[in-house]
Structures are given as C-alpha cells and as structure tokens.
Amino acid sequence: MSRALILMYHAIDTPRSATEARYCVTPAAFREQMAYLSYAGLNPIPLSQLVDSLKSEKVTPQNSVAVTFDDGFECFQRNALPVLTEFRIPATLFAVAGKLGHTNSWMQAKGWPERRLMDAGDLRAVQADGVTIGCHALSHTPLTTTSDSDLMKETLDARHILSEAIGTDVTLFAYPNGAQGERERRAVANAGFVAACSTESGFNGHHADLFALRRIDVYGSDTLSNFRRKLQFGANRVTRVDLTRYYLNRIATRFHG
Ligand SMILES: [Zn+2]
Structure with missing residues (x-):
C-alpha cells in the first residue's frame, strides 16, 4: 500500500448555527463528495481493511x-x-x-446547537446495514485531561459498554478532540482496541502508528475542488503556495526526469 487516506466527518445536515457550520457538511455536498470518491478512481474500503493492510504490509x-x-x-x-x-x-x-440516545452536551457547553446522538437500537440498525461501529470514548472528555482511573473508564469500560450495546466486539477507537499522547495510545491498546484515529492530517503509509492514524477533516465549507485537493495533498488546508510548489515540481520533473 502506498498512501491511504481516512476521511473524518461529523454531522451531515443543514447547519443550525454558524458555530457548527465547519463540522456540518450539507447532504448535497456530502452526496457530491461520495459520488466523486466512487467515480474518480479512488477505492473506498472499510477502515478495518485499511488497518489490516497497514499491519500486514499487504x-x-x-x-x-x-x-x-x-x-x-x-x-x-x-x-x-x-x-x-x-x-x-x-x-x-x-x-x-x-451517551447513546443522549445529546452532544460537550458541544452545547461551547454554545453549539443541541443534536441527538443515536441510541443502541439505532447503532444496531446501521450496523445491520453494513456500517462498522467504533468507539469515541465514554463521555467525550479529551483523554489527555483524565486521571489514570478515568482513562481506564474512557477506554476499557467504553469498549465493554459499547460492545454489549451493539452485540459486536468493538475494535476501533477515535480520540475525542484528537487529544492523545503516549499514555493515551497505550491505554487504548491495553483496552483491546486494534487501532485508533487521531485528528492529525496526512496520509497513512507502512510506517503509520496504528494508534495515531491520520485523518483528513472535511469541513462544511469545502467546495468539491477543495475536497479534491485535500485528497490529493492529504492535508486539511491546501494553500496557493502548496499548489504552486506542486505544479513547479511537476514541471521540474518533466524537464529533469
Ligand atoms: Zn467527537
């Protein structure tokens, strides 16, 4: 495998306020992005398959x-x-x-609109439709701010609670707010997860840390051409300087290579 990408979305809906617009992709934009993935020669695969490939170097x-x-x-x-x-x-x-069946209380505290979270029945239903359920900790507290005993609850207890709720072993994790370091990565591994996603941008290659996988954050404001550039460069933001450097490199390669 050369360079695999993981995309990160939050809400797919019409934003209810300017504050949440960045993390809320409209259904129309989402459809356009998924159409692009399937028609532009990209290969959408399950995250578990991507992790297996990174592990085995297949x-x-x-x-x-x-x-x-x-x-x-x-x-x-x-x-x-x-x-x-x-x-x-x-x-x-x-x-x-x-927080299954509750609301996004951690976001409301920052002035964001209330949004309902799926309950166990909803998760089982989407799982039956082929969606893999992973764990986003117990309470959405950034793990780097927790005590050692709370860190166990946010990882080990969370895995047991979620696995029980959906009737399937949960093996993938994503850090709330992307907050993680050595202690948190070890706790997630010790809790029995096989891989965890961060919010650092970039591609994932053979030397990727399975407990700090990189993801591209898709913003509500991304146009389709922004989205395409983010995939091409493996970055959350692609500046004019990046683009210029890229095209200059291509020209240089054509002349010298
Ligand atoms: Zn989150």
Missing part, C-alpha cells in the same frame, strides 16, 4: 480511502447512510459509549 488498492464519522449524530441515518448505500461506500461510525 498491498491494498491504490488510492484507498476509508470514510469515518465522529460522535454518532442521529442525522447520519437520515442523511449519510442512504448516500453511502447508493455508492456502496463502507463507513465507520465512532459512537460515544456513555
């Missing part, structure tokens, strides 16, 4: 992309799942184990 299709969703908003069922099904794109959804 060759996976060029341009592999895994699609992930953080937090488990209920709008996923209404606005994302039908599109994923239509384009046959596998997805992993990271649910907050201690």
Whole structure:
C-alpha cells in the first residue's frame, strides 16, 4: 500500500448555527463528495481493511480511502447512510459509549446547537446495514485531561459498554478532540482496541502508528475542488503556495526526469 487516506466527518445536515457550520457538511455536498470518491478512481474500503493492510504490509488498492464519522449524530441515518448505500461506500461510525440516545452536551457547553446522538437500537440498525461501529470514548472528555482511573473508564469500560450495546466486539477507537499522547495510545491498546484515529492530517503509509492514524477533516465549507485537493495533498488546508510548489515540481520533473 502506498498512501491511504481516512476521511473524518461529523454531522451531515443543514447547519443550525454558524458555530457548527465547519463540522456540518450539507447532504448535497456530502452526496457530491461520495459520488466523486466512487467515480474518480479512488477505492473506498472499510477502515478495518485499511488497518489490516497497514499491519500486514499487504498491498491494498491504490488510492484507498476509508470514510469515518465522529460522535454518532442521529442525522447520519437520515442523511449519510442512504448516500453511502447508493455508492456502496463502507463507513465507520465512532459512537460515544456513555451517551447513546443522549445529546452532544460537550458541544452545547461551547454554545453549539443541541443534536441527538443515536441510541443502541439505532447503532444496531446501521450496523445491520453494513456500517462498522467504533468507539469515541465514554463521555467525550479529551483523554489527555483524565486521571489514570478515568482513562481506564474512557477506554476499557467504553469498549465493554459499547460492545454489549451493539452485540459486536468493538475494535476501533477515535480520540475525542484528537487529544492523545503516549499514555493515551497505550491505554487504548491495553483496552483491546486494534487501532485508533487521531485528528492529525496526512496520509497513512507502512510506517503509520496504528494508534495515531491520520485523518483528513472535511469541513462544511469545502467546495468539491477543495475536497479534491485535500485528497490529493492529504492535508486539511491546501494553500496557493502548496499548489504552486506542486505544479513547479511537476514541471521540474518533466524537464529533469
Ligand atoms: Zn467527537
């Protein structure tokens, strides 16, 4: 495998306020992005397959992309799942184990609108439709701020609670707010997870840390051409300088290579 990408989404819906617009991709933009993935020679694969390939150094299709969703908003069922099904794109959804059927209280505290999170029945239903359920800790507290005993609850207890709720062993994790270091990565591994996603941008190659996988953050404001550039460069933001450097390199390679 050369360079695999993991995309990170949150809500797929019409933003309810300017504050959440960045983390809320409209259904129309999402559909356009998924259509692009399936028609542009990219290979959407399940995150678990991408992890297996990184572990075994097996060759996976060029341009592999895994699609992930953080937090488990209920709008996923209404606005994302039908599109994923239509384009046959596998997805992993990271649910907050201690907040199933509740709301995004950690975001409301920052002035964001209330959004309902899927309950255990909803998660079982989307799982039956082929979506992989991963764990987004117990309470969405950034793990780097927890005591050692709370860190166990946020990882080990969260895995047990979520596995029990959906009737399947949960093996993939995503750090709340992407907050992680050596202690957190070790706790997640000790809790029995096989891999964990960070929010650092970039491609994942053979030397990727399985407990700090890189993801591309898709913003609500991304146009399709922004989205295409983010995939091409493996970056959350592609500046004019990046683009200029890229085209200059291409010209230089044509002359010298
Ligand atoms: Zn989150």
